[in-house]
Amino acid sequence: xxxxxxxxxxxxxxxLLGTGAAFGASQxxxxxxxxxxxxFASTAKMLGAVEPSTLVDVSIWLxxxxxxxxxxxxxxxxxxxxxxxxxxxxxxxFATRFAPTADEAKTVQKFFxxxxxxxxxxxxxxxxxxxxxxxxxxxxxxxxxxxxxxLDGRVVxxxxxxxxxxxxxxxxVASISGLDTxxxxxPMISHASLGKKATGGGGExxxxxxxxxxxxxxxxxxxxxxxxxxxxxxxxxGLPRAQYAGNEYTPAVAxxxxxxxxIRAAYNLNALYAEGYTGAGQTIVIIDWCGSPTxxxxxxxxxxxxxxxxxxxxxxxxxxxxxxxxxxxxxxxINIDVEWAHAIAxxxxxxxxVPPSSSFQDVDEAYFYAVNYQLGNSISGSYGxxxxxxxxxxxxxxxxxxxxxxxxxxxxxxxxxxxxxFTYDEPLFYQxxxxxxxxxxxxxxxxxxxxxxxxxxxxxxxxxxxTNINVLYDEGVVTDPPINGYFYAGAGGGPSAFFDKxxxxxxxxxxxxxxxxxxxxxxxxxxAYIAISxxxxxxxxxxxxxxxxxxxxxMFAALWAIANQEAGEPLGQAAPYLxxxxxxxxxxxxxxxxxxxVSGFIKDADGTENYSQMRLAAPLEGTTSFVSAVWxxxxxxxxxxxxxxxxxxxxxxxKGWDDVTGVGVPDGKxxxxxxxx
Numbered sequence: 001x002x003x004x005x006x007x008x009x010x011x012x013x014x015x016l017l018g019t020g021a022a023f024g025a026s027q028x029x030x031x032x033x034x035x036x037x038x039x040f041a042s043t044a045k046m047l048g049a050v051e052p053s054t055l056v057d058v059s060i061w062l063x064x065x066x067x068x069x070x071x072x073x074x075x076x077x078x079x080x081x082x083x084x085x086x087x088x089x090x091x092x093x094f095a096t097r098f099a100p101t102a103d104e105a106k107t108v109q110k111f112f113x114x115x116x117x118x119x120x121x122x123x124x125x126x127x128x129x130x131x132x133x134x135x136x137x138x139x140x141x142x143x144x145x146x147x148x149x150x151l152d153g154r155v156v157x158x159x160x161x162x163x164x165x166x167x168x169x170x171x172x173v174a175s176i177s178g179l180d181t182x183x184x185x186x187p188m189i190s191h192a193s194l195g196k197k198a199t200g201g202g203g204e205x206x207x208x209x210x211x212x213x214x215x216x217x218x219x220x221x222x223x224x225x226x227x228x229x230x231x232x233x234x235x236x237x238g239l240p241r242a243q244y245a246g247n248e249y250t251p252a253v254a255x256x257x258x259x260x261x262x263i264r265a266a267y268n269l270n271a272l273y274a275e276g277y278t279g280a281g282q283t284i285v286i287i288d289w290c291g292s293p294t295x296x297x298x299x300x301x302x303x304x305x306x307x308x309x310x311x312x313x314x315x316x317x318x319x320x321x322x323x324x325x326x327x328x329x330x331x332x333x334i335n336i337d338v339e340w341a342h343a344i345a346x347x348x349x350x351x352x353x354v355p356p357s358s359s360f361q362d363v364d365e366a367y368f369y370a371v372n373y374q375l376g377n378s379i380s381g382s383y384g385x386x387x388x389x390x391x392x393x394x395x396x397x398x399x400x401x402x403x404x405x406x407x408x409x410x411x412x413x414x415x416x417x418x419x420x421x422f423t424y425d426e427p428l429f430y431q432x433x434x435x436x437x438x439x440x441x442x443x444x445x446x447x448x449x450x451x452x453x454x455x456x457x458x459x460x461x462x463x464x465x466x467t468n469i470n471v472l473y474d475e476g477v478v479t480d481p482p483i484n485g486y487f488y489a490g491a492g493g494g495p496s497a498f499f500d501k502x503x504x505x506x507x508x509x510x511x512x513x514x515x516x517x518x519x520x521x522x523x524x525x526x527x528a529y530i531a532i533s534x535x536x537x538x539x540x541x542x543x544x545x546x547x548x549x550x551x552x553x554x555m556f557a558a559l560w561a562i563a564n565q566e567a568g569e570p571l572g573q574a575a576p577y578l579x580x581x582x583x584x585x586x587x588x589x590x591x592x593x594x595x596x597x598v599s600g601f602i603k604d605a606d607g608t609e610n611y612s613q614m615r616l617a618a619p620l621e622g623t624t625s626f627v628s629a630v631w632x633x634x635x636x637x638x639x640x641x642x643x644x645x646x647x648x649x650x651x652x653x654x655k656g657w658d659d660v661t662g663v664g665v666p667d668g669k670x671x672x673x674x675x676x677x
Contacts (some may be wrong), residue, residue, distance in 0.1 A: 006596035024312055031170030032142075035392040038180045044149040052136035056146070057120060058178040059130040060108050061397055062100040070098050074407050074442065075503060078576040088570055091374055098404075099125035104172050111169035111368055115141035121322060123365060124372035130178075130322075130365070144179065156662045157181040174400070175393035175542045177361035184289075184358050186333040186416040187435070188550035189489050189524045218543055223256035223526050224249060224460075227596055232640065235476040239604050246452075246598030246613070247629035249525065249643050257529045257545030258453070259341040260306045263521065263555075265457035269285045269344065269668035272562065277672055278347030282561035283376030286341060286554065287366055287383070290489040291318065291326040291354040292334045294533040301541055302339045302354030302531035311338075311374050315349040321369050325356035336546050337382055337528045337554045344558035347565075351375045358383070360394050364401065367437075371405045371412075377570045379405065380491050380557035381414040382550035384435035386422055387498060394496050395436055402442035409570035413557045415549035416516045417492030420466060420649030421659075424487045432650060434515045435492045441502035444560075444574040445515040447661050448491035448522020449589055450645045452627075463592050463627060464660030465523045465547075466490030468617065472630070473640040480602050482611065482642070483618050490648035491522055491549055493659035504576040508657050517575040518528070519580045519589065520552035520662040525643060527551065559588040559666055560660025567675040577674075578663050585671045589661040591625035591646070591653050598642055600627045617644045623652060 040612065050056075064070060076084040089097070105126035109119055134144050142163035148155050158180040165173050194364040228248040233241045252340045264270050272278075283401045292298075295318075299311050309315070316338075334352070341350060353375070355366035361381065370379060382401035417435035438445035448465035470485035472478075496513035508514050521528060524547030534542045560574050571577070578586065614620070617628050626646040633639045651659045 019382070021402070030164045030166030031553060032171065033163050033173055033176055033228050033393065035458045036162045036176055036179070037160065038182060038391065039389050039586065040149055040156070041147070041158045041160050042149050044151045047148040047150055047155060050135040050146040050148055052134060054135040055132060056138045056178065057130060057132050057361065058117070058133050058138055058176060059128045059365065060165070060176055061128045062104055062108065062126060062172050064098045064127075065100065065175045066098055070403065074403050077407060077572065078504070086409070086569065086572065088572065089407050091372060091408070094404065094408060095125045100127060100172065102126055104130055108169045108172060111165065111167055112141075117141060121563060124369060127368060128365065132436050138179070139423065142176070142179070148177065171634065175397050176395070177364065177397070178359070181359060183360050184363055184385050186383050186550055187415045187548045188333045188382065188546055189548040190544070190546055206567055212464060219259055219529060220250060220252045220254065220256050221258050221262050221453060222455070223251060224629055228630060230632070230640070232473045232478050239603050240478045240480040242472065242480070242600060242602045244472065244598050244600035244630055245321055247594065247596050247627065249629040249631040250632055251632050253634045255525060257527045257546050258451070258521070259529055260308065262453060262457050263343070263528070266451070266453055266459050267655050267666070267668045268670065272669040272672055275669075277562050277566050279345030279561040279565055282345065282349035282378065282565050283349045283351055284341045284345060284554070284557055284561050285351045285353060285370045285376040285379045286337045286581050287353045287363065287370060287379065287381050288331070288334045288337060289355045289358045289363060290331060291320070292330045293326050293332045293354070293466065295334050295338055297340060298330065298335055298531050298533055298541070299338050303342065304341065305531065308342055311342065311350070316352070318352045318354060319375070321636070322352045322364050323356060325354060328534065330533050332530065332532055332544070332546055333382060333550055335532045336551055337380060340528060340551060341380060341554040341558040345561045348558065348561045349376075364397055368401045368404070369400055371408065371410055374408060374410065376427040376558045376561075377564050378411045378561040379411065379413060380554040381412065381437065382553045384415055384417050384438055386430055386433050387436045387439050387496060388422070388433035390436050392426050392498065395439070399499070400442045401444065402437060402440040406442040406573045409572045411444060411557070411560050411572060412437070412442065413444045413446055413553055413560065413574065415553040416445050418489045418522075418548045419492060420490040421492070421494050421651055423649055429658070432494055434494050434496055438492070438515055439496040439499055439513055441499055441513050442573060444554050444556070444578075445517045445662070446549055447493055447516030447519035448547075448549045448552045448668055449519050449661055449665055450523035451521050451526045461592050461627065462587070462589050462665065463646035464491065464519075464589055464648055464651070464653030464658065466646060466651065466660065467523060467525060468619070468644040469649050470617070470642040470644070472642055473638065476604065476638040480604055481609070482527050482602070482616060485617070485619055485642070485644070487647070490651070491516065491519060491660050493651050502575070504579050515660065516659075516662040518556060518586070518663055519665055520555045522549050522552045523547050523645065525645070556666070559668060559671060563672045563675045566672050566677070568677045571675060581663070581671075585667060585674050586664040587667055588655065588664040590651055590655050592627065593625040597626070598630055616642060620644070620647050621649055623647045
């Protein structure tokens with residue numbers, strides 16, 4: 001029922017409230033690195049010990065110097081009245097004030113070599129040391145047992161207890177990564193596929209105001225083309241029968257999606273480009289693991305189709321770190337990120353930073369590489385893990401990297417995920433949570449909206465992204481009653497259980513960091529086209545519709561690059577500015593409903609039962625404003641559903657800041673012009 005959906009499986013040790021959680025406690029054998037044990041070690045099925053000869057890479061992250069001073073500076077740099085305002089640190093200045101020393105890194109190296117582990121490398125500015133050894137060697141070095149576990153249908157490695165570091169190195173350790181094999185997931189998402197192809201039964205549609213499709217174009221941006229009356233009857237003509245009337249979701253096979261032309265017009269970007277602001281002179285940094293063998297050719301096909309500049313060596317590079325790693329097949333996530341960052345900021349350069357895997361170890365080291373070497377002023381991270389099950393050491397490492405970015409004038413932008421508040425996906429405790437690294441106070445957290453456009457590309461309506469699906473008619477049988485809906489996907493948000501509230505959110509209710517800060521297009525049912533090569537398909541180059549906060553994040557990161565261009569200087573983290581903007585720069589997303597929402601009735605052996613718009617769309621999690629539409633799924637005969645837009649598990653869109661859309665969606669020109677010199 002959730003084809004194309006990425007379901008979160010990165011479950012790590014539970015975080016602790018507060019940014020000052022201790023990393024270790026003294027023991028006779030050395031220093032215990034607390035909260036460095038994955039949560040699944042106590043709940044998942046243990047399959048046995050890891051084969052002793054298995055090679056394991058482990059990284060020790062070193063504590064920064066003068067952390068309290070760094071925290072103070074990170075605040076002063078964003079206070080307009082401060083003497084430090086926007087006086088960003090250079091790489092050398094940051095290293096001098098806050099980086100571990102070469103001698104400290106050598107102490108950690110000695111720990112590794114004394115325990116018969118080979119040094120793989122030392123990270124930039126000595127912030128981490130990576131080493132390799134067999135599972136047997138690693139287990140002895142850190143006084144842990146390494147086991148294999150069954151988790152969500154796959155085998156993962158994990159340590160059973162917190163690691164211990166003996167000797168002088170222990171006092172230098174902030175965290176250890178690599179003992180387990182869990183990591184991040186991409187919050188990209190496509191349409192759900194419902195039912196099976198079937199015959200029998202029947203149905204008919206009476207449409208009002210239908211418009212002819214442009215048969216010559218493969219692109220369909222008419223998501224809600226008409227008002228329909230839909231009649232269904234059970235196979236053989238018997239009962240139950242049903243009739244529904246209201247909005248129709250497009251019957252096109254690929255659904256609907258938006259092109260760069262649609263989005264540029266809808267969000268007032270064309271006027272921005274006319275002023276000469278396209279992101280020229282800026283670099284957008286995109287972090288995506290594994291890589292894609294066709295990304296440049298796919299992106300250039302996309303660019304040619306939509307009149308964008310070509311990506312060449314002068315404006316596009318792929319940086320593999322620490323080694324070259326390319327997946328055998330194209331990755332839709334990379335296509336979303338590169339193509340839509342380029343679509344929003346066609347004049348900006350793009351650096352695609354590619355770690356070899358999705359592990360916390362590999363991705364965090366790639367993230368730090370991008371920050372330390374100041375590859376660009378705007379970073380897009382379309383990935384995350386559920387905060388509730390991410391160890392506090394991982395959260396603290398992410399936060400340190402993001403804070404480093406903030407004091408160096410770099411904006412770190414991260415997706416808030418596609419699972420709402422996670423309660424619909426969590427198999428253990430059904431506790432609400434948010435996505436990391438988007439939860440860091442030094443990150444701009446990007447949520448999502450659903451979008452409907454008029455024929456002239458003006459905005460018809462927007463809602464906070466949260467999509468419910470109710471099956472109305474399946475395999476020739478009327479669903480009676482039709483109240484069997486479920487939450488399909490929606491933008492992540494809510495309170496962090498780990499980080500305190502940042503100063504820029506002082507007017508937002510709650511005592512902790514609240515997500516998101518801002519939002520943009522994310523609903524896959526009103527998503528965006530990408531060009532992607534599909535080996536074995538004719539033609540190989542395909543145009544497909546995707547959504548997710550994986551789409552919203554690179555779009556916002558690209559607009560932020562343009563804002564930096566207009567400012568004529570690096571602006572740093574975006575979030576502190578957003579909460580001072582007006583309705584001119586930020587479009588507030590408020591609850592929205594339509595008179596043309598779907599209602600109907602079912603006739604069965606007990607008589608006729610009427611279903612109001614509200615009743616038919618249930619469950620709504622207390623939401624009273626929404627948009628609903630009938631979807632006759634074109635790939636499955638005799639299968640129809642009700643799509644409900646604007647319902648996001650326990651999260652709700654509201655006037656002002658809300659936990660689905662943050663402060664709202666940027667108006668392209670006004671947003672960037674806010675920073676004009």
